Amino acid sequence: MSRAEVPIISLDGVVKSFGAVRALQGVDLACRKGECIGLVGHNGAGKSTLMNLLAGVFSAEGRIALDGVDTADRYSVAVAQAHGIRCVFQELSLCPNLTVAENARIMHASLKGIGWRKRAGALIIAQLDLVFPGHGISAGDVVGDLPIARRQMVEIARAFTVTAAAARLVILDEPTSSLDAHQAGQLLAFVRRFVAEGGCVVLISHLLGEILSTADRVVVMKDGRVVAERPAAEFTRASLVAAMGTVAREEAGRGEATVRRSGSPRVRVAAERRAGGIEFTAHQGEIVGLAGLGGQGQSEMLVRIFDAARRADRDIDVSGGVALVAGDRQTDGVFPLWSIAENITIASLARLRRGFLIDRAKTSAMAETWKARIAIRTPDVDNPILSLSGGNQQKALFARALGSTAETVLMDDPMRGVDIGTKQEVYDMIRSEAAGGRTFLWYTTEMDELRHCDHVYVFRDQHIVADLSRGELTEEKILHASFAEVA
Numbered sequence: 084m085s086r087a088e089v090p091i092i093s094l095d096g097v098v099k100s101f102g103a104v105r106a107l108q109g110v111d112l113a114c115r116k117g118e119c120i121g122l123v124g125h126n127g128a129g130k131s132t133l134m135n136l137l138a139g140v141f142s143a144e145g146r147i148a149l150d151g152v153d154t155a156d157r158y159s160v161a162v163a164q165a166h167g168i169r170c171v172f173q174e175l176s177l178c179p180n181l182t183v184a185e186n187a188r189i190m191h192a193s194l195k196g197i198g199w200r201k202r203a204g205a206l207i208i209a210q211l212d213l214v215f216p217g218h219g220i221s222a223g224d225v226v227g228d229l230p231i232a233r234r235q236m237v238e239i240a241r242a243f244t245v246t247a248a249a250a251r252l253v254i255l256d257e258p259t260s261s262l263d264a265h266q267a268g269q270l271l272a273f274v275r276r277f278v279a280e281g282g283c284v285v286l287i288s289h290l291l292g293e294i295l296s297t298a299d300r301v302v303v304m305k306d307g308r309v310v311a312e313r314p315a316a317e318f319t320r321a322s323l324v325a326a327m328g329t330v331a332r333e334e335a336g337r338g339e340a341t342v343r344r345s346g347s348p349r350v351r352v353a354a355e356r357r358a359g360g361i362e363f364t365a366h367q368g369e370i371v372g373l374a375g376l377g378g379q380g381q382s383e384m385l386v387r388i389f390d391a392a393r394r395a396d397r398d399i400d401v402s403g404g405v406a407l408v409a410g411d412r413q414t415d416g417v418f419p420l421w422s423i424a425e426n427i428t429i430a431s432l433a434r435l436r437r438g439f440l441i442d443r444a445k446t447s448a449m450a451e452t453w454k455a456r457i458a459i460r461t462p463d464v465d466n467p468i469l470s471l472s473g474g475n476q477q478k479a480l481f482a483r484a485l486g487s488t489a490e491t492v493l494m495d496d497p498m499r500g501v502d503i504g505t506k507q508e509v510y511d512m513i514r515s516e517a518a519g520g521r522t523f524l525w526y527t528t529e530m531d532e533l534r535h536c537d538h539v540y541v542f543r544d545q546h547i548v549a550d551l552s553r554g555e556l557t558e559e560k561i562l563h564a565s566f567a568e569v570a
């Protein structure tokens with residue numbers, strides 16, 4: 084084997100268990116210079132566990148070799164970092180109370196002495212400029228004040244920064260899940276440049292289009308095993324879905340071409356008092372999309388509506404109960420110290436009461452029902468929520484909202500990290516619940532998801548700039564409204 088072919092890291096027969104769960108059941112993987120490996124698999128297949136192993140976070144049984152040398156059981160985060168192995172985790176890991184520059188310094192201990200903050204700031208901003216030109220982030224911004232997309236951009240750029248050790252292998256776990264299409268395109272183009280210059284990237288994603296367009300080789304995992312591994316060019320979207328063990332099917336959009344908006348609105352947000360201001364309405368049984376580039380005021384609108392259901396807001400009318408599926412599950416969704424069952428049932432406690440107490444049997448029954456309906460992978464719903472894989476935590480948030488009696492469900496980019504099979508199940512559920520009279524307000528940056536909507540409002544710069552019914556909905560119109568200057 085020539086030197087160039089010696090893998091940066093190789094795993095051989097790696098096994099990892101969490102209690103009764105065998106997360107990895109004997110995995111082999113080699114990561115070489117100059118390649119992007121696409122890693123796919125259903126929620127809970129073992130992808131994040133594998134990346135934690137590559138990053139030295141978890142120890143495991145089996146063999147790990149670095150540059151062809153067996154590390155025996157000496158592999159650790161420090162050893163991984165010294166070899167230029169970096170990770171961008173699905174759950175963002177920046178310190179929210181520190182600035183962008185200070186967070187860059189955490190990764191680079193060599194930035195010290197007088198002026199370190201300035202140097203750290205220059206380093207991260209230069210990298211952001213390379214990956215996400217026009218990012219709009221400053222070194223002095225406090226991370227906790229940034230919207231989730233910008234936090235994700237900082238985290239990604241930080242992984243590629245170079246000081247003492249160059250980045251040789253960067254593992255990206257669902258890196259585009261909070262980015263809009265434009266930012267995702269910037270990142271994937273950068274990945275190709277990094278790989279062309281001799282770097283290696285492991286790209287974990289449920290968006291199969293980005294795997295097929297960016298990866299050289301695709302590794303498919305199922306239930307803790309690698310079940311297929313081939314050059315990306317040999318896969319089609321359908322064969323990839325089939326390899327993951329999901330039945331491929333064309334996603335159906337909403338049936339009829341146009342829908343007459345009738346009945347009294349469930350949610351109405353008055354038009355802004357400016358020329359051309361557009362009123363936002365959502366009627367009973369409608370699925371209403373909030374579109375546009377990421378972070379253009381869509382989440383803020385959902386939060387205002389959520390608040391208006393509890394206390395009067397002169398510009399917003401809401402009738403009936405409201406539930407929210409948060410996209411930023413880390414800060415807005417999951418109760419990290421609670422069990423899976425408690426996380427699912429918290430929005431339904433009124434129905435689960437017996438006298439003054441919560442009926443545990445009813446709570447467990449509701450959690451079990453949703454575990455089965457939405458395929459939450461856990462041996463026991465009383466396990467802590469954080470024992471679930473990221474996508475399965477997101478499913479629990481869906482179960483919380485759909486299982487409540489709220490007439491209106493607000494969804495803030497809710498499919499983060501959810502696998503393709505489950506997405507199809509959830510789309511079906513949303514459609515049938517809407518047919519039964521429920522109203523959905525759905526913020527998504529995925530064009531494909533907007534096809535499920537009856538009506539779409541496009542946001543730009545905190546304003547609604549277009550109001551499109553299903554019959555008028557095209558990707559071109561949405562892009563045009565997303566980018567066009569206000570006349």
Ligand SMILES: Nc1ncnc2c1ncn2[C@@H]1O[C@H](COP(=O)(O)OP(=O)(O)OP(=O)(O)O)[C@@H](O)[C@H]1O
Binds near residue numbers: 124173469
């Ligand atoms: N800390 C933990 N404690 C208990 N079980 C865990 C823990 N971390 C992971 N698991 C379990 O290991 C299995 C693999 O999880 P992993 O996070 O690797 O899946 P994944 O393929 O990354 O899924 P996703 O696409 O949802 O991110 C799952 O069944 C998960 O519940």
